[in-house]
Amino acid sequence: MKTTINLRIDEDLKTSLQELSDDYGVSLSDYIREILDNHLNDFTSEVESFDIVEDNELPVLHYPLPPFERTYEFTVLLAWLFYSHMQPEFHGNTNxxxxxxxxxEKTINQSRFSKELQLELLKVLNDINRCLIEPNDHQKYFTFSRPGSPQSLNYYLLMNEIWRLEFEDHE
Structure with a gap:
């Protein structure tokens, strides 16, 4: 049986979620339901312990945080990076x-990637910042996705780093 949850969020977050759900061709409710379901599926098998909170004696679950490279956020970023490689023109909005x-920024600061790849990701960050300050009537293209450019992201390094971490995780 399904039940309803009411949630208060910032208007910007709602707008971003709505745009993402539109991009995937699903309703906002279905999109959020999928996010919650994925989150629970990722973590319920990895519950470390229960603690008792002294104030109200409720059990609190403690989940180990996965490496950032295994999060939904990183998967979304990775998909966008490769999409931008095929389609460098940006048609979205600033949100x-x-x-x-x-x-x-989270990938640069929280991932286990090498400094070399973190520097490569700074190219993407700089390109996003450039697009954010360009006038809205200007047609926006990402330069990090153009092969041969000094500003282009080294996609081979990105893939090698992902495979390296995957290999290390299974050792």
Whole structure:
């Protein structure tokens, strides 16, 4: 049996979620339901312990945080990076760019990637910042996705780093 949950969020977050759900061709409710379902599926098998909170004696679950490279956020960023490689013209709005900027910053700061790849991701961050300050009537193209350019992202390094971490995780 399904039940209803009412949730208060910032208007910007709702707008970003609505745009993402539109991009996937699903309703906002279905999109959020999928996010919650994925989150629970990722973590319920990895519950470490229960603690009792002294104030109200309720059990609190403690989940180990996965490496950032295994999060939904990183998967979304990775999909966008490869989509941008095929389609460098940007047709979204600034809310989408801001959300992607946060994902790139988290990847740089929270991932286990090498310094070399972190520097490569700075190219993406700089390109997003450039698109954010360009006038809205200007046709926006990402330069990080153009092969042969000094500003282009080294996609081979990105894939090698992902495979390296996957291999290390299974050792």
């Amino acid at each position: 989408v760019l801001h959300a992607l900027k946060v994902k790139v």
